[in-house]
Amino acid sequence: MKIYNFLNFLKMEVKKQENTLNLIASENYSSINSIIYASSSFINKYTEGYPKNRYYSGCKFFDLIENKSIIESQNLFNVNFSNVQPHSGSQANYSALQSLININDKILSLDLKSGGHLTHGFFKNFSGSYFTIINYFLNKNNLIDNNIINLIIKKEKPKLLILGYSSYHGDLDWNYLRKISKKNNCYILSDISHISGFVSSGIYKNPIEFSDIVTSTTHKTLRGIKGGIILSNNYRYYKKINSLVFPGQQGGCISNFIAGKFFSFKESNNFNFINYTKQIILNSKIMLKTFINRGYNAIINNTNNHMFLISLNKINLNSLFVEKYLEKYGIMLNKNFLPKDNKNSINPSGIRIGLSCLTTRKMKNLEIELIGNYICDIIEKKKNNLFINIRILCKKFPIYK
Ligand code: DSN
Numbered sequence: 509m510k511i512y513n514f515l516n517f518l519k520m521e522v523k524k525q526e527n528t529l530n531l532i533a534s535e536n537y538s539s540i541n542s543i544i545y546a547s548s549s550f551i552n553k554y555t556e557g558y559p560k561n562r563y564y565s566g567c568k569f570f571d572l573i574e575n576k577s578i579i580e581s582q583n584l585f586n587v588n589f590s591n592v593q594p595h596s597g598s599q600a601n602y603s604a605l606q607s608l609i610n611i612n613d614k615i616l617s618l619d620l621k622s623g624g625h626l627t628h629g630f631f632k633n634f635s636g637s638y639f640t641i642i643n644y645f646l647n648k649n650n651l652i653d654n655n656i657i658n659l660i661i662k663k664e665k666p667k668l669l670i671l672g673y674s675s676y677h678g679d680l681d682w683n684y685l686r687k688i689s690k691k692n693n694c695y696i697l698s699d700i701s702h703i704s705g706f707v708s709s710g711i712y713k714n715p716i717e718f719s720d721i722v723t724s725t726t727h728k729t730l731r732g733i734k735g736g737i738i739l740s741n742n743y744r745y746y747k748k749i750n751s752l753v754f755p756g757q758q759g760g761c762i763s764n765f766i767a768g769k770f771f772s773f774k775e776s777n778n779f780n781f782i783n784y785t786k787q788i789i790l791n792s793k794i795m796l797k798t799f800i801n802r803g804y805n806a807i808i809n810n811t812n813n814h815m816f817l818i819s820l821n822k823i824n825l826n827s828l829f830v831e832k833y834l835e836k837y838g839i840m841l842n843k844n845f846l847p848k849d850n851k852n853s854i855n856p857s858g859i860r861i862g863l864s865c866l867t868t869r870k871m872k873n874l875e876i877e878l879i880g881n882y883i884c885d886i887i888e889k890k891k892n893n894l895f896i897n898i899r900i901l902c903k904k905f906p907i908y909k
Pocket of ligand 1: 533534625674
């Protein structure tokens with residue numbers, strides 16, 4: 509029997525990450541400091557409860573860390589209350605939804621194929637089984653349309669509207685949607701998992717102003733350690749959120765990851781991070797333009813965030829093949845549903861492209877355009893000698909120096 513050496517797995521993963529151009533929109537690279545905190549001795553500590561109110565002894569140093577993490581996240585998002593304990597974005601949504609509404613209440617959310625998320629009402633997810641879900645869809649220009657949402661809210665009277673998406677690269681009028689929701693006694697939960705880096709850096713208007721609760725992951729454009737957070741300005745919701753996270757849903761929090769989150773909140777709160785997030789959007793626009801110039805169809809011909817969707821329908825390419833074929837060359841992206849997609853999730857009609865990782869590697873205009881053309885050349889089978897060019901590029905722009 510072959511004996512595997514665990515250290516080799518680790519080395520192979522590190523090598524793969526360094527040698528791969530990563531365009532997966534939900535990923536990014538945490539900083540070394542956040543990783544050091546996340547793998548610190550807090551890993552050994554059980555910390556059920558909240559600061560100064562724990563179910564185990566010996567939490568006094570972790571209390572300091574969790575308090576710091578809470579304060580850093582509150583400063584970063586300019587919000588009164590924050591819970592930093594959710595293990596993930598999904599768990600943040602689980603607790604947030606139940607803080608605002610009751611089982612079987614009606615939720616209005618964007619359909620999954622149009623860019624929504626599993627936790628926004630997919631029938632196999634807790635959200636789809638605990639609540640009554642009605643969906644809104646994109647308009648004929650593949651944009652979120654205030655009038656469509658307005659009409660559904662008036663007709664269906666949902667208790668809660670979910671805003672914030674997994675694969676939508678258009679704009680959203682939070683202000684208007686808040687007004688119509690308020691008029692119809694409908695709460696707003698904003699899931700900013702994908703765009704929280706743009707919110708924290710002030711490039712986007714802060715949805716906390718227009719939402720009852722905001723949830724986010726901490727590891728996408730925010731560039732932190734993997735996990736979730738829940739934010740609110742309302743003390744009553746905050747109390748409910750806390751008890752729904754612990755003991756409602758989770759036992760002990762992942763103490764070491766909360767230490768890692770603390771460091772990443774701190775690192776995101778400075779001028780360099782603002783420039784970094786601006787560059788992500790610029791890179792995203794450049795890459796999208798490269799695809800359009802090469803004759804590809806985008807779902808929307810512009811992007812205001814870190815990602816965009818490309819349709820493979822017209823060029824008759826199979827997204828599963830494209831994903832796997834590019835991986836052989838050292839390029840990672842993911843196959844993705846397109847609005848009104850009639851294919852299945854194993855082989856949907858599009859690909860999703862995200863620019864956070866390449867921007868973290870400090871790549872700019874020249875490299876981004878080059879990589880966009882490489883991708884087109886590879887999938888069109890125009891060139892088969894690009895493997896070495898990709899390796900050289902990766903070497904020139906290491907993730908960790
Ligand atoms: N699947 C991830 C995303 O792309 O949004 C998060 O769950």
